[in-house]
Amino acid sequence: MYKLYYYPNNASLAPHFLLHEMSLEYELLLVDRESNFQKSAEYLKLNPAGRIPTLVDGDMVLFESPAICIYLCEQNPDKKLIPALGSPERAKFFQWLTFLNNTLQAELMVYYYPHRHTTEEKNIPSVVAAQEQRIAEVLSIIDSELEGKTYLLGEHISACDFFFFMLAEWSLKIEKSPLSFDNVKRYLQRLAKLPTIRAVCKKEKMDLTPFE
Numbered sequence: 001m002y003k004l005y006y007y008p009n010n011a012s013l014a015p016h017f018l019l020h021e022m023s024l025e026y027e028l029l030l031v032d033r034e035s036n037f038q039k040s041a042e043y044l045k046l047n048p049a050g051r052i053p054t055l056v057d058g059d060m061v062l063f064e065s066p067a068i069c070i071y072l073c074e075q076n077p078d079k080k081l082i083p084a085l086g087s088p089e090r091a092k093f094f095q096w097l098t099f100l101n102n103t104l105q106a107e108l109m110v111y112y113y114p115h116r117h118t119t120e121e122k123n124i125p126s127v128v129a130a131q132e133q134r135i136a137e138v139l140s141i142i143d144s145e146l147e148g149k150t151y152l153l154g155e156h157i158s159a160c161d162f163f164f165f166m167l168a169e170w171s172l173k174i175e176k177s178p179l180s181f182d183n184v185k186r187y188l189q190r191l192a193k194l195p196t197i198r199a200v201c202k203k204e205k206m207d208l209t210p211f212e
Contacts, residue, residue, distance in 0.1 A: 002026040002072075003056040005046070007033050008204040009169065011065040011105075012053030016204070017162040018072045021196040022079040028203075066101045069159045081159045089153055096145075096152050096160045104138045104167050107131055111174070136176040143181035150190070165191050172210055179210065 002019060006012030006028055019026040031038050031052050039050045047054040047063040054061065055068045057075075062068050073082035083089035110117055111131035114124045142164070145152065152160045168178040168188055178184045191197055192211035201208050 003029055004068075005029045005031050005043070005052060005054040005056075007031050007052050009206055010052045011166070013166040013169075013200070013204065014065050014159070014163040015053055015055060015068045015072060016200050017165070017196055018069055018081060018159055020200050021162065022072065022076050022081065024072070024076065066097050066163065069097070069163060073159050080156070081162075083153065083158070092153055093158055093160060097163060100160065100163050100167060104135070104142075104164075104171075107135050107138060108167065108170050111135060112170075132175050135171060135174050136180075139171065139174075139176070139178055139181055139184060143183045146183035146187050151187075161191060162196075165197060169206070 002024060004012060004015055004019060004026055006016060007030065016028070031043065033052075037043055038047070038052055043054075044050055046056065046061050049063055051063065053065055053068060054063045055071070057071075060071075062071055070082070073079070077084075083093050108131075111128060114127040114131070115121070117127055118124060142152075149155075151157050152164065165188065168184070171178050178188060188211050192208050198208065
């Protein structure tokens with residue numbers, strides 16, 4: 001049985017979606033961020049980065065959300081949430097998962113934690129304003145990609161879509177939110193109706209009404 005250390009609406013959300021979508025046996029272990037448990041000696045033995053999520057599968061211990069997503073998909077290829085080995089679609093899968101993690105998620109982290117990116121408090125508003133613009137540019141790229149497509153890779157859902165839904169939810173506070181882009185809006189509204197999205201968001205007490 002998989003064990004997922006998680007916190008609601010955190011980077012553990014994408015792996016949680018996949019575990020549910022693939023009907024895998026798993027246990028959710030809540031990381032108490034209020035007591036900073038992710039920085040405890042006990043947790044750091046599993047995840048030296050002191051972040052969420054961590055996946056435990058027997059002797060295998062993994063951290064970093066995209067790595068966990070890839071592992072789950074490759075361990076369960078019959079669920080078809082990652083394209084076949086050697087296929088052009090698989091290359092596109094890694095392209096978009098990397099883009100989402102290294103670009104959109106990275107930009108969101110600067111937006112939410114601007115104090116980590118300046119030594120002058122007076123600069124924080126400028127950092128946040130720059131990130132508003134940068135995140136909108138990234139969402140515009142994804143909007144163009146979704147033109148005439150059902151999912152990021154075409155007509156078949158993949159882990160990339162669940163990963164993007166997680167990041168899109170985090171992006172709702174941006175002035176030009178994901179719902180400002182026609183293609184992204186239609187896509188997110190479609191995803192929000194999926195049984196897995198609804199069930200996991202209910203479990204994590206997340207509000208889906210913005211996507212209705």
